[in-house]
Amino acid sequence: MKAVVVGAGIAGLVAARQLGLAGWDVELFEKSAAPRPDGYMMDFFGPGVEAAERIGLYPRLAAVAYHVEAAEYVDAAGRPTSSLDYDRFARLAGGKVLSLLRPDMEQAALAALEDVPPGRVRVRYGAAVSRIRNDDDGGVRVTAGGHQDVTADVLIGADGVHSTVRSRVFGPEDGFLRPMGMRAAAFIVTEPVLNARFRNRFVLTDSINRMAGLYSLRSDEVAAFMVYRDATDTSGHQPSGSPRDRLRREFAGLGQAVDRLLELCPEHPYDDVVAQIVMPHWQRGRTVLVGDACGAVSLLAGQGGSLAIAGAALLGDILGPVTSPGGISPALTEFERRWRPLVEEAQAAGRRTAASFLPANRTQRLLRRWIIRATHLPGIDRLVARQIVGRIAK
Ligand SMILES: Cc1cc2nc3c(=O)[nH]c(=O)nc-3n(C[C@H](O)[C@H](O)[C@H](O)COP(=O)(O)OP(=O)(O)OC[C@H]3O[C@@H](n4cnc5c(N)ncnc54)[C@H](O)[C@@H]3O)c2cc1C
Known part of the structure; x- marks a missing residue:
């Protein structure tokens, strides 16, 4: 056959x-x-874990996984506003969560x-x-x-x-294609200073209608991803113009670390509709x-x-x-x-x-902070996990 x-x-x-x-x-x-x-860094959990174990792929994935301790939301000055403990998240998601590029x-x-x-x-x-x-x-x-x-x-x-x-x-x-009203971009840059500063944690900007995230890789590299609201993009077709210029416009003013990432952003990063x-x-x-x-x-x-x-x-x-x-x-x-x-x-x-991932206003942002803090409360944590990962937490 x-x-x-x-x-x-x-x-x-x-x-x-x-x-x-x-x-x-x-x-x-x-x-x-x-x-x-x-x-970009992806959380690998749920049905893929079971399947990867069954077909013998899991050891290869585990060998290249990163150890993430926390996902931390920060304000423009770099001060943490809320954080998600990864070991706790792993337990809520049913045990095994790998962080993989x-x-x-x-x-x-x-x-x-x-x-x-x-x-x-x-x-x-x-x-x-x-x-x-x-x-x-x-x-x-x-x-x-x-x-x-x-x-x-x-x-x-x-x-x-x-x-x-x-x-x-x-x-x-x-x-x-069902666009979700957002675009996402991802790229990797060599930046030893940021790499040393943000080891072992996802750092995410606690911003409205846009979010930049970064994670330190092995060697001196940093993986960056950026998500921003784009309600005009209902077709999924690539907009005209340079994606790098668009990112520099959309993500201005989010603090020094993001400015540095934008400075080093390649001319044609991965950039696509979220759909x-x-x-x-x-x-x-x-x-x-x-x-x-x-x-x-x-x-x-x-x-x-x-x-x-x-x-x-x-x-x-x-x-x-x-x-x-x-x-x-x-x-x-x-x-x-x-x-x-x-x-x-x-x-x-x-x-x-969608709303908690990229808040559209201050109220939604407050709600997200509350949801993340609630993961520290027994009982509430499973409800939150179900919200985040669907049936996986059952
Ligand atoms: C910013 C971001 C963050 C994400 N985070 C996560 C996460 O945390 N966890 C997670 O699990 N997933 C995450 N994802 C989603 C994940 O990357 C994809 O869902 C997954 O890789 C799907 O794999 P696929 O093989 O179906 O498709 P793809 O990876 O898109 O592969 C399709 C392949 O087909 C090729 N191709 C296309 N057209 C043709 C053609 N005509 N002829 C020949 N080849 C062709 C392409 O070049 C490509 O190599 C994220 C995605 C984004 C954008």
Whole structure:
């Protein structure tokens, strides 16, 4: 059996590995020339942890995890206004929480392909998929830049929020993308002074309608992320102009540390709309979507990487044992039936978090401070955890 996977992000790499381990022949196309260095720190908890342990990926992730002691909100003078104890958060989220840099997570999933017998999974970087057709025998035919057309029994679209597979097979992006009224940017800079000052804690500005965050990495680097309200962006299309200039405008006046990050910001940082993807069906014929392509929860749910791993691992469990083309469609239906409820629950949790994640006024900011302080009270802590992480705390 043969599969084409589009997108070598976390979901695509895990799906390709699991199918390769099950004996499938897999062609994995990725439009970037190499693994993407764009990075920010992600909390990895919930279903992805269980899935990563089951498929043997967890030790690779744990090996590159950072130790975060606290998430600390600060005012423009750098004084703490509230803080979240990470060990407590880990307990509320069900025990295991890893703090991982997104590119490290992707590298771990890429390295794990060495568990598959040689030649079973071929990863092609610099290969953007542009055309998808149904083959005469019911399979799919895929055109990727610089390569001959490839035919396969199944096509897996793991190509993220702005998925090409989705737009070719299911319809235009506008029909499925739900912008959350914000944009997010992330970049990494070399800054030894800030690195030494902020070790082992997330530092977040306690600001209104915008938030800058930073975390010290190994070596002298600092990972920065910036989220800001942008209600005009209802389409998800990239706005015109330089993202760096826009960030410098949006984040002026948030204190010395943020000014320094903006000074060092690269010209083209990662910068995208914060959005969820909501679709009535994830499967059409022999094509299925996985990860952000069909069920992006947005950074507000804080579980995109976790769900990408868990969804791709489940797809591998269900599709892996299929040995004839006739079994593919029922397997894809079964995957969607079992996975959709979890994704929808995480999306709902993400929507609930919107106001506290980025307060729109002083009252909402006060409420967020109260919520964070309440995590220190027995009883209340579980309610807060449910608010933050949905069913995970159950
Ligand atoms: C600021 C920020 C903070 C976040 N924080 C967290 C967090 O705390 N915890 C968490 O779990 N998640 C977090 N996330 C979300 C997380 O990064 C994603 O949800 C997760 O990486 C989804 O993986 P994916 O593989 O589905 O998609 P992606 O990582 O988007 O990968 C898709 C891949 O497909 C490729 N591609 C696209 N089009 C084509 C094409 N036509 N042909 C070939 N290849 C193509 C892309 O280049 C890319 O490599 C955060 C996101 C942001 C923006």
